[in-house]
Amino acid sequence: MERTTVERIDYPGEGLAEEQVPAAPYELVVAWLEAAVERGRSGGDVPEPTAMAVATEGSDGIPNVRTVLLRVVEPEGLGFYCHLDSTKGRELAARPVAALTLTWPAIFRAIRARGRVVELDRDTVTAYFTSRPWGSRISAWTSEQSQPVDARDPLQARYAALAARWPDTGSPDDVPVPPRWGGFRIIPEEVEFWAGRSNRLHDRHVFVRTGPGTLADPAAWRRFRRQP
Ligand SMILES: Cc1cc2nc3c(=O)[nH]c(=O)nc-3n(C[C@H](O)[C@H](O)[C@H](O)COP(=O)(O)O)c2cc1C
Structure with missing residues (x-):
């Protein structure tokens, strides 16, 4: 060795x-x-x-x-x-x-x-x-944490769709709690x-x-x- x-x-x-x-x-x-x-x-x-x-x-x-x-x-x-x-x-x-x-x-x-x-x-x-930043709140909806995923692309597509659904208004409750x-x-x-x-x-x-x-x-x- x-x-x-x-x-x-x-x-x-x-x-x-x-x-x-x-x-x-x-x-x-x-x-x-x-x-x-x-x-x-x-x-x-x-x-x-x-x-x-x-x-x-x-x-x-x-x-x-x-x-x-x-x-x-x-x-x-x-x-x-x-x-x-x-x-x-x-x-x-x-x-x-x-x-x-x-x-x-x-x-x-x-x-x-x-x-x-x-x-x-x-x-x-x-x-x-x-209290979390808007992007982190969108990610919490995007990710089924710990589940397998084939690639990064589907995650990014889901993030974009959710971001469009709950746009950043600057308000803490613009994204519901998952x-x-x-x-x-x-x-x-x-x-x-x-x-x-x-x-x-x-x-x-x-x-x-x-x-x-x-x-x-x-x-x-x-x-x-x-x-x-
Ligand atoms: C510095 C650092 C901070 C992290 N903070 C969190 C956290 O607060 N919550 C969380 O769910 N995962 C966090 N993660 C990701 C976890 O380490 C882990 O990848 C994820 O929670 C999935 O773990 P599990 O599959 O065992 O449930 C963090 C990772 C690092 C390196």
Whole structure:
């Protein structure tokens, strides 16, 4: 086998000390997200700070993972939007559990979580859908997400037809909300904060749910450090 040159990069991150970890995970999720967004604005090396990998259980039992945008950040959970009939939508309908990771290598940080999943209610979905740019709203109707298609042309033709049907009037409700477009909230059972440090001796702080309560409720969580 041919040898490849592997570039090894040390992670000289600031780490995460016990006293920086709050009694419940929500505050730190928000703080790290804000830091990643700010880093994207100023340094440009975190271009999509809310890009989040979401893993589900495939219908064949093999895990499935894809990237989505984290669009709901609330003490109740972390959410994203998609087509409900997409592969992930079907997998979540069959088995409403998921794992997620937000990874920001440029700042040597990652957040992981796993938990149960619920569908977002229609008012929440409508409020978000109407905030999207017109072209994205037309695309939501155009694409039967995750279904096979022979080529790009039929998609473009469908986009053009739908764009003609619901022209851009500048109004947030010029395109109706597709009935099968929606979203999911992941309600974590476990949240981990990973902070990369030199010599691979990283910091990992974990919250495990001990009872009911939101991500902001200290009574719902037990906290400990995990070896890197
Ligand atoms: C940076 C990035 C952001 C994405 N955001 C979303 C999203 O918010 N919602 C979504 O449905 N797909 C999003 N996608 C596309 C998904 O990764 C995926 O291709 C699609 O959802 C179909 O996944 P599925 O077939 O497993 O259901 C994104 C992809 C990337 C790379």
